[in-house]
Amino acid sequence: MKYVIGNWKSNQNITESLIWLDQLAALHPKFSTETTIILCLPFTDIASFNHKIADLGLPIISGSQNVSHLPPGKHTGEITANMLGELVSYCIVGHSERRREFGESSEMVAQKARLLLENSITPIVCLDTPYMDEQIKAMFNFDVDVSRCFFVYEPIDAIGTGKPIDPIDANHITSQIGFLTDNSAPVLYGGSISSDNAAAFTNQNRIDGVLVGTDSLEPTLFASIITSLS
């Protein structure tokens, strides 16, 4: 199985997200039973998005982009894994933007992963080489079952730049991530993925899919990526 994960980041309100779905459906992308499509949305979009994918019969699974590192309780404004459990099957954790802009540590990311698993949500753990070992070690320290997680190698210099790294170099790092996680979990690549390059990454022997930021926002570009992998 290969995976395409979209990450809308802080874009699209409810209305825009539903228009995006209508536009995607109208493009008739070539979905394959060998490729799972996951779209990670802003919290506010998820409920109505779920209704609409069911109405349209689209093989897309929703995810979120973040979760609290705390359990339910007195934490004003936090969205807990327990709340998300009724809405999503996947959740991105540890994206480099959250580390940079919100000071998230490897320990917080491990706590999030653990709470997600307790609520039957698959954590999609983003990694880059400077903190890859530390993050994976933190997962083991917090007793996170890494075999139930996804990992994504996301070199920071390749994110949003239009300049992906060489797929062979990416495969080298994803292999290392696989080794550190007992080769028990899918390992993906993210960073300037487009329909022109997605297959070059998924054709590597240790890359199980791609995480797409910029090109997931535009239905035509996202549909082309889906079709390019079918």
Ligand code: PEP
């Ligand atoms: C990302 O932010 O995770 C990402 C992969 O973005 P982009 O596709 O724009 O490089």
